[in-house]
Amino acid sequence: MLPGCTLKVDTYRGRIEVVESDQLEVRVALQVEIGAETEVEADRIFSGLNLTANEAGNVVTLRARNPRETRVRFVWNDKNQTELAWRISVPRQCNVELTTLRGGITVGNLTGRVVARAETGVISIKRIEGSIDASIETGDVVVSRCSGSVKIRVLSGQIQVGSIGGLADLKNSTGNIEVLSAPAGIVAVAEAGDVSVGFPRDTVGDARLSTAGGSVHARIDPRARGAIDASVVWGRVESLLPLAIESGAHGKKKLVGRLGSGGPTLTFHANGGHVKISPGETYFENGSGFPETSVPTNLR
Numbered sequence: 228m229l230p231g232c233t234l235k236v237d238t239y240r241g242r243i244e245v246v247e248s249d250q251l252e253v254r255v256a257l258q259v260e261i262g263a264e265t266e267v268e269a270d271r272i273f274s275g276l277n278l279t280a281n282e283a284g285n286v287v288t289l290r291a292r293n294p295r296e297t298r299v300r301f302v303w304n305d306k307n308q309t310e311l312a313w314r315i316s317v318p319r320q321c322n323v324e325l326t327t328l329r330g331g332i333t334v335g336n337l338t339g340r341v342v343a344r345a346e347t348g349v350i351s352i353k354r355i356e357g358s359i360d361a362s363i364e365t366g367d368v369v370v371s372r373c374s375g376s377v378k379i380r381v382l383s384g385q386i387q388v389g390s391i392g393g394l395a396d397l398k399n400s401t402g403n404i405e406v407l408s409a410p411a412g413i414v415a416v417a418e419a420g421d422v423s424v425g426f427p428r429d430t431v432g433d434a435r436l437s438t439a440g441g442s443v444h445a446r447i448d449p450r451a452r453g454a455i456d457a458s459v460v461w462g463r464v465e466s467l468l469p470l471a472i473e474s475g476a477h478g479k480k481k482l483v484g485r486l487g488s489g490g491p492t493l494t495f496h497a498n499g500g501h502v503k504i505s506p507g508e509t510y511f512e513n514g515s516g517f518p519e520t521s522v523p524t525n526l527r
Contacts, residue, residue: 228252229285230320231339238291241311242330242348245323247337248316253287255280258312276309289313322357331366358393367402394432403441409434412491417441421500425507426451426493434493442500445493448507452490455504457482462501 228251236243248254259276277292291311311330317323322339325332331348334341338356345363352359354372361368362380369387370377376393379386383401395413397404403420406413412432415422419440426434428448436443443457447468457464458481466477470484482502495502 228287228318228321230318231285231322232318232320233286233322233324234315234317235286235288235324236313236315237289237326238311238313238328238330239293240309240329241291241313241327242333243313243315243325243327244333245315245317245325245337246335247319247321249319250316251318253318254316255289256314257291258314260310260312289315426453427507430493431491433491436494437496438498438500440499441497443495443497443502445495445502445504446507447486447493447504449486451507452487453485454490454492455482455484455486455495456492457495457502457504459496459500459502460498462497462499464495464502464504466504467506468504 230251234245234253279290281288293309319336320338323334323337324342326344328346329348330345332343332345332350334343334352336354340357341352341355341359343350343352343361345366347365348363349366350361350363350368352361352370356374358375359370359373359377363384364382365384367385367387368379368381371389374392376395377388377391378396381399381402385402386397386399386404388406390408391406391411391413393411395406395409395415397406397413397415399417399420401419402417404415404417404422406415406424408425408427410427410430410432413424413434415424415436417438420438421441421444422436422438423444424434424436425446426448428450430451430453436445442462449468455470463478463480464475464482466482468486470486472482472484474483475481
């Protein structure tokens with residue numbers, strides 16, 4: 228395989244783990260666990276598993292299907308399902324497109340574009356020099372760092388991200404959104420949950436944080452520059468920053484002010500909670516984008 232290759236995995240169930248390698252090749256290990264009481268039954272179940280692997284034009288495609296397990300099933304047959312566990316090593320410079328219905332996805336440190344889709348489980352992504360597009364119905368999305376743009380969609384779960392170097396587009400229907408550092412611009416929307424985002428000194432992109440059923444927490448480096456427009460419906464706006472207030476006031480339902488001159492516009496709105504604006508920490512400037520202690524244990 229050449230640097231910049233693409234790996235595509237599409238499996239009807241099972242965990243997918245992709246790790247980086249210094250080798251210019253793709254290595255695949257697939258563990259299959261079959262719930263059966265007899266060897267004959269296990270052989271019959273395994274015979275229904277359809278596995279395909281193709282390589283063409285610097286693209287490796289892996290696919291797993293089992294018609295027996297994708298149709299309507301009765302609960303007393305659940306013990307006879309197969310469990311798949313994929314572990315795949317790829318060159319460090321590689322794009323990945325990963326899809327699983329039930330199982331979760333883990334991606335290591337890569338240079339390229341990461342696309343991850345799952346119905347249930349957890350999507351965990353370490354450090355990506357590129358972009359991320361991830362979505363899950365029930366479960367969490369955890370990202371350590373991404374140098375480029377990030378798009379995340381969650382129906383029920385949590386979104387937790389370290390630092391984002393590009394534009395961020397995050398939406399969560401039921402659950403919280405937490406971002407340590409988003410200097411290049413962010414739209415973060417939670418329907419039923421809190422939104423917490425940090426803005427470092429070098430923030431240059433506009434931001435729009437909003438929640439229907441929670442609060443907005445914005446941590447802003449006092450040395451940053453920009454306009455702040457904060458509002459609530461039922462709660463209040465609280466600010467600990469030395470803002471030049473243009474309208475509204477601390478403790479009221481609206482506050483419009485500035486930090487320095489110029490800079491982006493940061494808009495915060497909460498329907499059912501508060502907007503809290505506090506000074507950010509100096510670790511936003513440490514080069515990596517986040518302190519090591521802030522990274523979830525499973526991403527170190």
